Amino acid sequence: xxxxxxxxxxxxxxxxxxxxxxxxxxxxxxxxxxxxxxxxxxxxxxxxxxxxxxxxxxxxxxxxxxxxxxxxxxxxxxxxxxxxxxxxxxxxxxxxxxxxxxxxxxxxxxxxxx
Amino acid sequence: xxxxxxxxxxxxxxxxxxxxxxxxxxxxxxxxxxxxxxxxxxxxxxxxxxxxxxxxxxxxxxxxxxxxxxxxxxxxxxxxxxxxxxxxxxxxxxxxxxxxxxxxxxxxxxxxx
Numbered sequence: 001x002x003x004x005x006x007x008x009x010x011x012x013x014x015x016x017x018x019x020x021x022x023x024x025x026x027x028x029x030x031x032x033x034x035x036x037x038x039x040x041x042x043x044x045x046x047x048x049x050x051x052x053x054x055x056x057x058x059x060x061x062x063x064x065x066x067x068x069x070x071x072x073x074x075x076x077x078x079x080x081x082x083x084x085x086x087x088x089x090x091x092x093x094x095x096x097x098x099x100x101x102x103x104x105x106x107x108x109x110x111x112x113x114x
Numbered sequence: 115x116x117x118x119x120x121x122x123x124x125x126x127x128x129x130x131x132x133x134x135x136x137x138x139x140x141x142x143x144x145x146x147x148x149x150x151x152x153x154x155x156x157x158x159x160x161x162x163x164x165x166x167x168x169x170x171x172x173x174x175x176x177x178x179x180x181x182x183x184x185x186x187x188x189x190x191x192x193x194x195x196x197x198x199x200x201x202x203x204x205x206x207x208x209x210x211x212x213x214x215x216x217x218x219x220x221x222x223x224x225x226x227x
Contacts, residue, residue: 004157033214042219043158043203058214090157094215102148102207103215105157 003027006091006106013113019078021109023091030096032074033103034058034066037088049074050096081113116141120204120218127194128226135189135221137178137204145206147171147180147187152201152220161189161202199225 007022023032033048035058045058047066055066063085067075074093078085088110092103121136139147146165150158162171164180164187171178176191187204204218 006157040219043217045214048214092158102146102150102160102163103158105150105159107157108155 004091004093004104004106006089006109008109009107011109011111013078013081013111015082015113017078017081017113019081019111019113021076021078021089021091021111023074023076023093023106024072025074025093025104026072027093027104028071029093029104030071031094032068033092033094034064034074034076035090035092036060037090037108043090046076083113085111086113087111116145116206116208116216118204118206118216118218120202120221123201123220123222124224125221126224126226129196130193131225133189133191133194133198133223135202135204135223137187137189137218139185139187139204139206141185141206141208141216143208144182145208147178148205148207148215149176149178149187149189150203150205150217152203154200158203194223194225196225196227199223 004025034046035043049055049068065077091106094103117140148163149161151161152158162173164171167182169180178189201220201222203220207215
């Protein structure tokens with residue numbers, strides 16, 4: 001069964017901490033994505049990557065960075081966590097030139113910044 | 115730019131009722147269309163898809179038909195169950211040149227026993 005695995009289901013961090021959210025996929029997908037999901041705002045794209053060491057800003061990249069050193073792993077980094085980054089974070093992956101296959105999502109990480 | 119609009123929720127139905135969740139889109143060209151479902155505390159799962167006009171996607175009793183003339187992709191199910199309670203997202207993705215999928219805001223469905 002193909003999978004996207006996010007390292008933590010729940011995280012509680014303090015304001016100002018550097019936070020790492022990890023995502024690993026086993027489907028050999030080139031594309032990987034980080035979204036945040038907030039009530040009433042739906043899914044908003046933070047960053048995406050279409051190859052190792054490549055990254056592109058999404059719609060709300062401020063306060064975040066990403067790392068893609070290996071094809072299967074895409075990390076989201078909160079440089080200095082703030083309370084307005086409390087959210088559900090979803091990782092997804094897909095093939096690059098077969099957009100009609102859809103995305104495979106992880107189970108999400110619910111991050112609380114206190 | 116591309117966009118997806120779906121009906122606001124929550125939608126509350128009794129078990130065995132008929133479900134329709136409306137979805138319309140704006141896009142140039144010929145996007146692929148999707149419905150995703152998110153159960154409580156989980157990530158999104160692909161429910162069904164359609165890749166060209168007049169295609170019907172179906173899965174687990176859910177159906178949606180790609181209507182280019184009305185730019186719509188409404189989700190339907192003939193008889194809902196309590197286990198269908200979830201949030202449903204309509205989405206589109208371009209077939210060429212795009213790395214991103216555009217999601218609707220989601221519609222929460224509650225099914226009462």
